[in-house]
Amino acid sequence: MANIAVARIKREFKEVVKSEEAAKCAIKVELVDNNFTELRGEIAGPPDTPYESGTFILEIKIPETYPFNPPKVRFQTKIWHPNISSVTGAICLDILRDQWAAAMTLRTVLLSLQALLAAAEPDDPQDAVVARQFKENYEIYVKTAKHWSYKYAGAPNRTPELDSKLKQLADMGVDEHRARVALSSCDWDLARATETIFS
């Protein structure tokens, strides 16, 4: 059934390119290889969220059995979100698992992911650390997510007070990303973060 898969992806590709959302630069899709089994998606961070103005890149793998089974989608851009792993970029979204329906397309998947950024589900988490922070310390979650969007997704909002804490760890010779993960996971408590890194 690879024939259906390729024919469909070609149509869906055109659908995304022609869509209103693409015209507004909200979603985008590119080919990675010429046999339409791997694609690169891009979604804009939705407005009024910590992801605003960021550009998030997605790795989309089309299985042989597409469209009867969902595409395999993963965030390539690092992101701080309860339903997306901050380590691997794996996504916890029902339509990419058991709620997939064959009439869904690349366009609807990308729009659903954009909606996921705007409406996190901390009770069904992929990243337990982020989900806990989201529920217990929402303001810090927003700051952290903004910081990650600035750092990895090119969003313009800087978070200077977080940067200074990062710099302190960097001065101790800690790798920047490692320091960011430790601080983010410890609600930006410098002492606790230092402890986790050096213990």
Add this chain to the structure above:
Amino acid sequence: MASTSESEGQKEGDDPEDANKSNPSQDGTFECNICLDTAHDAVVSMCGHLFCWPCLHQWLETRPNRQTCPVCKAGISKEKVVPLYGRGNAKQEDPRTKVPPRPQGQRTEPENNGPFQSFNWGGDGGFQMSFGIGAFPFGLFASTVNLGGPRLPGAQPGTPQFEEEQFLSKLFLWVAILFIFWLLVA
């Protein structure tokens, strides 16, 4: 048939209106919701969504436990889709030779309000029976046995529903016979 492509439509187009109609593949009205191509061996679900039968069959096979419409997630089943027969070209005439076969359309006989038609032996051996007791002495019991008379079409042979109906009709026949015996003996 919906799958007649524009070029074929123009070749066959003895009706001038045909050529003026917009190409269905452009507005997407007759596209299968699974392969996104113009639907062939088209079937439509009870929720009104159009699919190629091979596409829908594969979808139902992929999720045997959760059979939902790929568009609106309404419950669907093989038995509850309606095939669409257009005027069709010769290429599409034998859907049964294709694997998997497309479900058959169900044809309801018009209501027959004619005179007494009992005791007609039908070719298919179907029968209906009804009986009742009138007020004595005007009638001890009146019964009519319709054999092969007009009846609503049942399920397609071979389906579980068909077997169930066969079983029920036999069961009721024996219950009726026992009841008549009881009336005669009592």
